[in-house]
Amino acid sequence: MTYTTDKDLWQCFKQGDREAFTQLYNLHIEDLLIYGYKVTSDRQLIKDSVHDLFLHLWRTRNNLADTDSIKFYLYRSLRNRIMRNSEKNNHVAIDYANLFENIIGELSFEDDLISNEQLNEQQQRLKQAIQQLPKRQQEIIQLRYYHDFGFDKIAEIMHINNQSVRNLLHRAITELRHHFTPLLLFLLSRLGVF
Numbered sequence: 001m002t003y004t005t006d007k008d009l010w011q012c013f014k015q016g017d018r019e020a021f022t023q024l025y026n027l028h029i030e031d032l033l034i035y036g037y038k039v040t041s042d043r044q045l046i047k048d049s050v051h052d053l054f055l056h057l058w059r060t061r062n063n064l065a066d067t068d069s070i071k072f073y074l075y076r077s078l079r080n081r082i083m084r085n086s087e088k089n090n091h092v093a094i095d096y097a098n099l100f101e102n103i104i105g106e107l108s109f110e111d112d113l114i115s116n117e118q119l120n121e122q123q124q125r126l127k128q129a130i131q132q133l134p135k136r137q138q139e140i141i142q143l144r145y146y147h148d149f150g151f152d153k154i155a156e157i158m159h160i161n162n163q164s165v166r167n168l169l170h171r172a173i174t175e176l177r178h179h180f181t182p183l184l185l186f187l188l189s190r191l192g193v194f
Contacts, residue, residue, distance in 0.1 A: 006070045014061045021061075025054055028074050035075055038142055039082050049081040056081075072149065076157040129176050137172035140165060 001019055003009035012020035029050070036046035053074070057064070067073045130138060136158070143149045143157060151169075155162045 140168050
C-alpha cells in the first residue's frame with residue numbers, strides 16, 4: 001500500500017500496520033544514518049541508536065503523538081537517543097569534521113569561477129573555519145543548510161528557543177565571514193548559507 005502523506009503513513013504505523021512501519025523505516029533509514037554520522041563519529045553508537053529508535057517506535061506506537069513531519073520527529077528523536085546513549089556509555093563522541101562534505105562536493109559552478117587549485121584551498125579553509133566553530137553552531141548550520149530545517153524545528157530538535165537558534169546561527173555566519181574572501185562569500189551565498 002502507498003501512503004499519500006506523512007500523516008497517513010504515521011497513523012497507519014501507529015495502528016500497528018507492519019507494512020507502514022517497513023515503509024517508514026525504508027524511507028528514512030539512510031537519511032537518519034547520514035545525520036547520525038554528522039552528530040558523532042562513533043559508528044556503533046549511531047547504529048545502536050537508530051536500532052533503539054525504531055524498536056522504541058514500534059513498542060510505543062500506541063502512545064506516540066501525531067506528527068505532520070516524520071522526518072523532523074525522527075531527527076529529533078535520533079539526536080536525543082544518541083546523546084542519551086553516549087552519556088550512558090560515559091563518552092560524548094560528537095564529530096563535525098566532515099560537516100559540509102556533501103555541500104562542498106556539490107559546487108558544480110565553481111569551475112567557471114575559479115581554478116580547481118583555488119577552489120580546493122577555499123574548501124579547506126571553509127572546512128577548517130566550520131570546525132573551529134562551537135559544536136552547537138556547527139550543528140545549527142548543519143540542520144539549517146544541510147537538512148533544510150526551519151528555525152522552529154531546529155529549536156525543537158536542539159531543545160532551545162527560536163531566538164537562541166537565530167542568535168547562534170547569526171554568530172556562526174558572522175564568524176565564517178571573517179575567514180573568507182568576497183569570492184567565497186559569493187559561492188556560499190549561492191548555496192543559501194548567507
